[in-house]
Amino acid sequence: SNGTHDEVDKSRLPEFVPSQLGNRWVSLAALVEQIESAFIEEYSHDSVELAEADTPSKRLKLVLETANYVISVESVQLSPTEKADIISRTYSSLFGYGPLDALFSDDTITTISLEDADKASVRHGQGDLVSIGPIFQNAEHYQRIISRLVADAGAELRPDQPYLELGLKIGDRLIAVNLVAPPITIQLNVDIRLHSKQLPTWDALIQSGFMTAEAAQLLKALIASDHGLLIIGEPESGKTTLLNLLMNELPNPEQVISVERAGETRLPTGMQRLIAKWPVGDMPAVSFGEQIIHALEQKSSCILLDEVRADEPQTIAPLLQMVDAPRQIWSFRGAIFAKRLQNALGMLARRAEVGGGEALIRPLYERLPFVIAVNRVGGQLRLWSIGEWQFKHNPDYPTYVSLMQVENGQLKRTGEPASRPLSLDNDFWSRD
Structure with missing residues (x-):
């Protein structure tokens, strides 16, 4: 058998600690479950003590009291390390996100992928997903922790809502949760994206090879202009990272509204955010499209x-359709190659028009003239190209003109200048 199967089996093996009474051995996991059950029995939902324990340290004190009681009844011998481990696991399971807590606090982890209770994988940095074996006790434990995560993100697990896309802040990290449940799939699958605690700086992104200094100069000129921008890429290719960077450079953030599906961005001070809401209890959903209409009603710039x-x-x-629509910056999920992008945008504009006409095609290209593509190549996020829709050959249909693109692994200027005004010197455009 290969190594991974051995690891998976090992992670399921309980660790045992001796009990004083004869030679009964007690598994740590069983002890955690016992303390948990005792705690739930003692502090039911209407418990005054639990309601008053409104800080982590007060809740920890209650867990400690229950743990001491169970440990003495069971006459279990524990080293200080084992006891601390048990308390921390119990607390995490009762009030936190169980085995996910340790993963959330690991700054190197950028993705957690869960396939039911049995399979868990993580991505460190921009690497590939690596299996870490089962991390939940059983299906009930998995369901309980995921339900808590979903509730904290303002939604609920329910049969009429088998697909959820959510965002929340855990500690200092913004976290995006994508969840697919039965009946769409056989099992409950959860993908969690963890953003870094700090916004990456321009310099850091240049150093890491995400972009060049010239690309940064062009992006800053684009964001300082009043032209619309389209950031395009496949899932997990760096769109949100780039959007975060650009939105923090926008002039007059208090006149800007960000409409989001999951609330994954770090807003600059003064900027307003509208997030799509899922139905909870009797509260109806507010869709992404409805939030766009609310944003347009507010006359932002x-x-x-x-x-x-x-x-x-x-x-x-x-x-x-709106005549004097505000400036628009879209993050768009899709293929980054010009031909496929043009087909996708053309189709989007035709399908947006009732009756499928051509009326919205030109407004789409005029309102989003610049296209910034990001790509994941060999485990590395890259700014792939910056282009512009130019109407120089045909007044009705634009040509996609690449201003910068990756050639032989290097992001280079093509020698083509932008047709719309930007605050850059003319010699900026000379070919690399």
């Missing part, structure tokens, strides 16, 4: 969208 998808054309129709 710029609207950010994170993210637009090809399968929801009606959501973007108001942005293209």
